[in-house]
Amino acid sequence: MMNIFKTVFFLFVAGAIGGFVSGIAVWALGQAGITPALGFNMVPDPDFRWMSGRMFASGLWGIIFLIPIYRNSPVLKGAVLGILPWLSSILIVFPYKMHIGFFGLGLGMATPLWTLFFGCLWGVAGMVFLAKVRPQLK
DSSP: HHHHHHHHHHHHHHHHHHHHHHHHHHHHHHHHTTTHHOOOOOOOOHHHHHHHHHHHHHHHHHGGGGGGGGGGOHHHHHHHTTHHHHHHIIIIIIIISOOOOGGGGGGOOTHHHHHHHHHHHHHHHHHHHHHOOOGGGG
């Protein structure tokens, strides 16, 4: 039973780390003017509330790292699994929670591509962490 709790803990931490890494990337690229110049107008203020909410939700998504694909490639596995939370964002969160339309087009025409990039970055960061601390979860 302790192994299950330990595994769930590491999955949550991996997801949260992915949320932190992708959150910093969203902020940094926005602050630098890169994403707004390329059609994604989200420049969040990385305050505690925004980052903790992002990390908590991302931690919950960490459970998908158990999906048994690409066991020998944490980077590929993370990038592919990052598509699932991305789909949730563009089809549920953006239109119904943030009210910025399907695919988040209210933030710019390139929003679907940028958010896909950030979703894949989330998955890669989480899987690389897991590969380092829990090799059996690859």
